[in-house]
Structure formats: structure tokens, C-alpha cells
Amino acid sequence: MGTAPMWLIVLSAVTAVTAQEDLYRKVFVFREDPSDAYVLLQVQLERPLLNFTVCLRSYTDLTRPHSLFSYATKAQDNEILLFKPKPGEYRFYVGGKYVTFRVPENRGEWEHVCASWESGSGIAEFWLNGRPWPRKGLQKGYEVGNEAVVMLGQEQDAYGGGFDVYNSFTGEMADVHLWDAGLSPDKMRSAYLALRLPPAPLAWGRLRYEAKGDVVVKPRLREALGA
Numbered sequence: 001m002g003t004a005p006m007w008l009i010v011l012s013a014v015t016a017v018t019a020q021e022d023l024y025r026k027v028f029v030f031r032e033d034p035s036d037a038y039v040l041l042q043v044q045l046e047r048p049l050l051n052f053t054v055c056l057r058s059y060t061d062l063t064r065p066h067s068l069f070s071y072a073t074k075a076q077d078n079e080i081l082l083f084k085p086k087p088g089e090y091r092f093y094v095g096g097k098y099v100t101f102r103v104p105e106n107r108g109e110w111e112h113v114c115a116s117w118e119s120g121s122g123i124a125e126f127w128l129n130g131r132p133w134p135r136k137g138l139q140k141g142y143e144v145g146n147e148a149v150v151m152l153g154q155e156q157d158a159y160g161g162g163f164d165v166y167n168s169f170t171g172e173m174a175d176v177h178l179w180d181a182g183l184s185p186d187k188m189r190s191a192y193l194a195l196r197l198p199p200a201p202l203a204w205g206r207l208r209y210e211a212k213g214d215v216v217v218k219p220r221l222r223e224a225l226g227a
Contacts, residue, residue, distance in 0.1 A: 033170035037213030049144035055114040060171025067155035073145035130192035178202035
């Protein structure tokens with residue numbers, strides 16, 4: 001039997017370390033500050049996105065800039081990005097442009113955020129802990145590419161890389177979802193309360209991921225839901 005092609009060897013190695021599991025009541029813990037660690041997420045989208053919603057829950061005491069969710073295509077590194085430049089402020093990017101949402105400064109609690117966008121109207125929604133912020137306009141008529149590298153904990157300044165460790169995330173993260181549609185207000189609140197949610201291409205309950213660097217999966221603390 002001959003030697004397997006190099007691309008097949010690489011693919012086999014990646015497949016071997018990619019996990020798929022239900023992370024209910026679990027979190028990713030990014031332990032170092034600053035850090036080169038990240039979690040690579042696998043998602044398959046059949047077509048470009050004209051609508052989407054991304055939600056996640058984070059717990060950190062960082063005061064420096066940090067990336068939460070990064071979705072990069074070969075054409076645009078900030079195709080979708082949730083970024084927190086400082087306490088009390090979130091930036092939501094679509095296609096390299098962003099809108100800013102100013103929020104109360106965190107007092108040592110978990111923060112649950114959802115960001116939603118629709119191409120037809122260019123409306124961007126932002127929800128914090130189950131409450132909507134005033135809607136803003138962003139990239140009307142744009143299409144989000146469907147062939148992407150998606151990760152938690154680092155901002156991609158190039159397709160799949162180009163990290164600045166001083167924009168890395170340190171802390172805990174959970175309940176990550178990406179829908180290829182907008183969610184109703186009731187479903188946005190359900191996401192915050194961790195209730196039953198519609199099927200999603202990227203769902204915390206059946207997440208396919210690969211942890212890179214100093215990231216571990218641990219049981220979620222009671223405070224994750226504000227209980």
C-alpha cells in the first residue's frame with residue numbers, strides 16, 4: 001500500500017481532534033491573559049447569509065479590548081465580529097463595517113448578548129441580558145459569505161489567523177449559537193433564559209469544535225444564569 005497523500009494525512013489529523021458534544025451546563029475557560037488560545041467552530045452553511053443571529057454568554061474581568069466571536073471569509077476578515085473595545089461598549093461588525101452599542105458597565109456578572117442583522121433593511125439588533133437596545137443601520141443589501149473560519153476568543157485579522165494577543169479573550173464563555181435567520185423577541189429572551197430554541201447551524205447542544213491552546217471545558221457555575 002502506498003503512502004497517503006499529504007492533504008489526506010492533514011485532514012485525518014484535524015478530524016481526530018475535533019469534538020462534537022452537548023455542552024449543556026458547561027463552559028469554555030480561557031485561562032491566560034493575554035492569550036493565543038481560541039476555539040475553532042465548525043459550521044456548514046449552504047448559501048450566503050442575508051439574515052443571521054449570533055448569541056453567546058461571557059464572564060470576564062477584562063478591561064482591555066477583546067474579541068468574542070469572529071467569522072472571517074477570504075474576502076473579509078471581519079465578516080461577522082462581536083468585539084468589546086472597553087467596558088460598557090460592544091461593536092457589532094458585518095462585512096467590515098460596524099455599529100456601536102453602549103451598555104452599562106459590567107459589575108462582575110455574566111453577560112448574555114445577541115446580535116441580529118437583516119440584509120433587506122440593513123437593520124442591526126443588539127440584545128443584552130434579554131433586553132433590546134435601540135436598533136441601528138448596517139450594510140443594507142450586503143451578503144455574508146458562507147465559506148468561513150469561525151472562532152471564539154480571538155479576532156481574525158486574516159482568514160484563519162493574524163491574531164493580536166492583546167485583543168484576545170480571557171474568562172469563561174458558554175451558550176454560543178448562530179442562526180441563519182433573525183429571531184423573534186420571544187426567542188431572543190428564550191436564548192437569554194437558556195430555554196428551548198429553534199434548530200441552528202451552530203448550536204451549543206451539538207457543537208463541533210477544536211480547542212487550540214490553553215482552553216478547557218469545565219462545568220458551568222450557578223452564576224452563569226444569574227441564579
